Amino acid sequence: MRARWCIAMYSAALAVLVLSGSGTAAAQGQPQWGIDRFPVRGLGGGEAATFRDLLKSEISQRNGVAFVDLGVECPDATCTMQAARQARLRYAVHASIGRLGRKVVVSFAAVDATRGQVLVSDTMSVGSVEELDTLAKRIASTIVDGRPVEQTAQLGEITKEEAKAPVRRDTRSGFSLGPEAIFPTRGYADEQFGVGLGVGLWFESMDFAIEPRLSYRTELSSGGEIYDHVALDLGVYYLMSRTDFSPLLGGGVGVHYLHEEVPVEHQVGTELRSSTSDIIDDSVAGVSGYLRAGMLLLRTYDVSVMLSVDYAINLADFQERSDEQALRISTSVIIGGT
Amino acid sequence: MGRAITAACSMLAALALWGCDEDLLGDEELRCDRAYTGSELEGRWDLRGNGERLDCEDRRLEGALTIETSTRVRVMTEAQETSGPGSGPEADFEADAFVDRIERADFLVEQTDGAPDTLTVQGSVSGSCFRVHLEEELPDGDTISYDLDGFITRSGTAEGEFTGRGPESCTTAGTFTLRVE
Numbered sequence: 358m359r360a361r362w363c364i365a366m367y368s369a370a371l372a373v374l375v376l377s378g379s380g381t382a383a384a385q386g387q388p389q390w391g392i393d394r395f396p397v398r399g400l401g402g403g404e405a406a407t408f409r410d411l412l413k414s415e416i417s418q419r420n421g422v423a424f425v426d427l428g429v430e431c432p433d434a435t436c437t438m439q440a441a442r443q444a445r446l447r448y449a450v451h452a453s454i455g456r457l458g459r460k461v462v463v464s465f466a467a468v469d470a471t472r473g474q475v476l477v478s479d480t481m482s483v484g485s486v487e488e489l490d491t492l493a494k495r496i497a498s499t500i501v502d503g504r505p506v507e508q509t510a511q512l513g514e515i516t517k518e519e520a521k522a523p524v525r526r527d528t529r530s531g532f533s534l535g536p537e538a539i540f541p542t543r544g545y546a547d548e549q550f551g552v553g554l555g556v557g558l559w560f561e562s563m564d565f566a567i568e569p570r571l572s573y574r575t576e577l578s579s580g581g582e583i584y585d586h587v588a589l590d591l592g593v594y595y596l597m598s599r600t601d602f603s604p605l606l607g608g609g610v611g612v613h614y615l616h617e618e619v620p621v622e623h624q625v626g627t628e629l630r631s632s633t634s635d636i637i638d639d640s641v642a643g644v645s646g647y648l649r650a651g652m653l654l655l656r657t658y659d660v661s662v663m664l665s666v667d668y669a670i671n672l673a674d675f676q677e678r679s680d681e682q683a684l685r686i687s688t689s690v691i692i693g694g695t
Numbered sequence: 696m697g698r699a700i701t702a703a704c705s706m707l708a709a710l711a712l713w714g715c716d717e718d719l720l721g722d723e724e725l726r727c728d729r730a731y732t733g734s735e736l737e738g739r740w741d742l743r744g745n746g747e748r749l750d751c752e753d754r755r756l757e758g759a760l761t762i763e764t765s766t767r768v769r770v771m772t773e774a775q776e777t778s779g780p781g782s783g784p785e786a787d788f789e790a791d792a793f794v795d796r797i798e799r800a801d802f803l804v805e806q807t808d809g810a811p812d813t814l815t816v817q818g819s820v821s822g823s824c825f826r827v828h829l830e831e832e833l834p835d836g837d838t839i840s841y842d843l844d845g846f847i848t849r850s851g852t853a854e855g856e857f858t859g860r861g862p863e864s865c866t867t868a869g870t871f872t873l874r875v876e
Contacts, residue, residue, distance in 0.1 A: 621755040625862050626839050628765045628814045629831045633748050635758025677754050 390422045391441040391449035391470075394430040399456030400486070408454060408463075408489045415497030416450070424450075434466040434475050441470035448476075450500065460518070461486055467500045479506050483516045491516055529561040531693015533663070537685050539574055544671075544681025546582035546617045551575055553586070559691045563599060566653075568592040568609070581620040581636075586671075588613035588645055596653060603653040605665070613645040613671050615681070643673030647685070659694030663687075731847040733802025733820025737772040738875040740764050742829075744841075744857055746869015756865055762841065762857075767811055770875075772802040772820065823847040825855075837862045843871060851875045 392413060397405040413424045427440040427449060437451035452465040466478040477500050483492050491514055498509040510519065539551040557570030574586040594607030617639040624632040651665025667685040675681065744762035751757045786792040804818035804827050818827025823846055830840040838861050845855020852874055859867035 621758065623756050623758075625756075625833065626831050628768055628811050629742075629762065629829055629839060629841065630765065631748075631760055631762045631839065631867075633756060633758040633760050635755075637754060 388422045389425050389446060390416070391427045391437070391444055391446040392424045393427045393437045393440060393449065393451050395451075396430055396432055396453040397455065398453075400454055400461065404486050404489070405454050408493060409452070411490055411493035412450070412452065412465075412496060415493050416500060419497055419501040422448075434468050434478065437466070438468045438470045438473060441468065447471045452496075457482070460484060461489065461492075463489075463492055463496065465496050465500070476500075477503065481506055481516070482518055484518050488516050488518075526562065529559070529694060531559045531561075531659075531691055533557040533559045533568060533570065533689045533691045535663075535687055535689035537572070537574070537687030539683050539685050541681065541683040543683075544617075544675060544678060545586075545683055546576055546578065546584040546619050549576040549578040549582045549584065551577055551584065551586075553685075553687075555687065555689070557592075557689075559693065561596070561691075564596055566592075566594045566596055566605070566607075568594070570609075581618065583616075583618040585616045586613060587615075588671075590645065590647070592647075592649065594649060594651075596656070599656070601654065601656050601658070603656045605651050605653050605663070606649070608646065608648040610644065610646045612642065613673075614640075614642045615671060615673065616640045617675075637676055639675050641673035641675055643671060645669060645671045653691075659692070661691040663689040663691060665689070731823045731850060732800050733772045733804065733825065733847075734774070734800075735823075735847045735851055736770055736802070736804055736820060736825065736853065736873075736875055738770065738851070739766065740768045740770055741874045741876065742768070742843075742871055743873075744869050744871035746857065746867055748865050748867045751865040752863045756862065760867055760869060762869075762871065768814065768816070769807040769810060770804055770816055771807045772804050775801040775803055775819075818843070820847075825853070833862060841867070843873075845871065845873065 392409070395405055395409055416422065417424065425444060425446060427437065427444055429436070429440045431437040431440060431451055432453070434451045437449050441447070441449035447470055449468050449470060450465065451468065452463060454461065454463050456462070460482045461484075462480065462482040464480045467476045468474065469476055479499060481492055481495060483489060494514045495506060495509055495516070498504070498514070499506050502509060534556050535554075537553040537555060539545065539553060541548040541551070545551065551574050553572050553574030555570050555572035557568045560567045569591050570589070572586075572588045572590070574584075574588070576582060576584050588611055590609040590611030592607060592609030594605040597604040597606070617637070619637040620634070621637055622632065622634045624630065647667040647669035649665050649667045651663055654662040654664070665687050667687065669683050669685055671681045672679065673681075742762065742764040744760070746760045746762075748757050748760045786794075802820040804816060804820060804825065806814060806816040810816070813832045815830040816827065818825055825843070825845055825847065827843045828840065829843065830838055832838050839859070840861055841857045841859035843855055843857050845853045847853045852872070854872045855870070857867070857869055857871050
C-alpha cells in the first residue's frame with residue numbers, strides 16, 4: 358500500500374473536515390466535495406460510472422457531504438487538486454479504474470486543494486466487477502475514517518481477493534533417521550565412546566532447514582561405566598548450496614536426560630593403607646546445545662543423506678561437574694520430498 | 696580370702712573370654728575393667744577396619760572404606776601410675792587393691808624406635824579400653840589420620856570404632872579389629 362504515512366498524518370484533518378463541512382454549499386448546510394471523472398482502462402464505461410456513483414454515495418452516507426462534478430478526467434491527484442481549486446472546493450476525490458488480467462484495480466486519492474496535499478492515497482483490487490460495490494464501501498471508509506485500507510475490513514466489506522490465503526514459499530518436509538558416534542571430551546561416564554540413534558522431522562526451505570530430533574545414546578564400554586542419554590533438540594541449519602552437495606552450518610538447543618554410573622576406587626597411605634570403592638550414580642536432566650557442520654548430499658532428491666559433525670554440551674547438576682561435552686559424528690537419511 | 700576370690704574370678708573370666716567366638720563377644724558389653732591391660736597392645740599391629748569415607752572435595756575419594764596397616768607398624772607400651780578409682784567393688788585389703796591396680800594399669804602407647812618417620816602413633820590405655828591416634832604423612836604433604844576408640848577383648852586382640860580425617864577434607868568412620876603379634 359502506498360503512502361500510508363499520509364493517512365496517519367491527515368486523518369485528523371479529515372475528521373475536522375467531516376465534522377465541520379466545507380465548500381460553497383455551506384450556506385445550505387451541506388458541505389461539498391469535488392470528484393473528477395475517473396480514467397477507465399479495459400472496463401465498460403457503464404461499470405465505471407456505476408462504481409463512481411457508488412463511491413459518492415458511500416462517502417456521503419458516512420460524512421454527509423455533497424459531491425460536485427469537477428467535469429474533468431484527471432490522470433492523477435495533482436490534476437484533481439487544480440480542478441478543485443478552480444471550482445473553489447477545498448476537498449476532492451480522485452480515482453482511476455482499470456483491468457489487470459481478471460482483476461479490477463482501483464487507485465484512489467483524497468486531496469486538500471487549498472493546501473495542495475494528498476490526504477489519502479491507496480490501491481485496491483477485486484477479482485470481478487461484481488465486487489466493485491464492496492470496494493466502494495472500503496474506499497469510502499478509508500477516505501472518511503482516515504485509516505489504511507487493511508484496517509477498514511469488516512464483515513460484509515471484505516473482498517474475495519483479501520480472503521484468499523496468502524501464498525507461501527514451498528518447504529520440503531520429511532523424516533530424518535540415522536546413527537551417530539559419540540566421542541566424549543568431558544564426562545559421559547569417564548569419557549566412554551558411545552553410539553546413538555536419532556529420529557527427527559525435517560523441514561527444508563531454499564536456504565534453511567529445521568529439524569526437531571529425538572535421540573538416544575549409550576556407551577560401548579567393556580567396564581562398569583554406563584550412560585544412557587535421551588535428548589530432544591531443535592536444530593536450525595543454514596544450507597549453503599541449492600545443489601546436490603550442500604554444506605550446512607547450524608546448531609540446536611533442547612532438553613536432555615542423562616543417567617551415568619561410574620565405578621570409582623581409590624587407595625591412599627603406605628603404612629595406614631586405606632582404599633575406597635563406590636559407584637558415582639548420576640541421573641540428571643537439563644538443557645543441551647550443539648553446533649553442527651555438515652554436508653547435505655542428494656539435496657535435490659526425495660531421499661537425501663546428511664553427514665555431520667556436532668560439538669555438544671549438556672548442562673545439568675552432575676556430581677562432579679556442571680556440564681558434559683562430546684564430539685558427535687552422525688549420518689542421517691532424510692526421506693520426503695514435499 | 697578376697698584376693699583369692701578375685702584371682703579366681705579373673706581366671707574364670709579369662710577362660711570364658713578365650714572360649715568366646717567373635718559373635719558372642721560382640722553381644723557382650725565391653726568395659727574398661729577387663730582382665731587385659733595395655734601391655735596386650737605391644738607388638739606388631741595388624742589393624743583392619745571397615746567404614747565409610749565422606750565429605751571429600753574429590754567425589755572419587757568417597758565410598759566404602761577398608762583400612763589395613765603395613766607390617767612395619769610396631770607399637771610399644773609403657774605402664775603408667777594408675778590414677779583414679781577402679782570400677783567394681785572396692786577392695787577391703789591393700790593386697791587386693793594392689794592386684795586391682797595391676798589389672799587396670801594405665802599404659803601409654805607409641806610407635807617403636809625405627810618406625811617409619813611418616814607414621815605417628817600416640818595413645819593411652821586405661822584398664823582394657825584405649826584411645827590411640829594414628830597419623831601418616833602422605834608423599835604430597837597431606838595427612839591421613841584415624842582415632843581408635845576400642846577395647847582389648849582378649850589377649851592380643853582388640854576391637855572398637857574409629858573416626859578419621861583425610862585425605863583432603865574427607866572424614867571417615869567405622870569399626871576396626873586389631874590383632875597384635
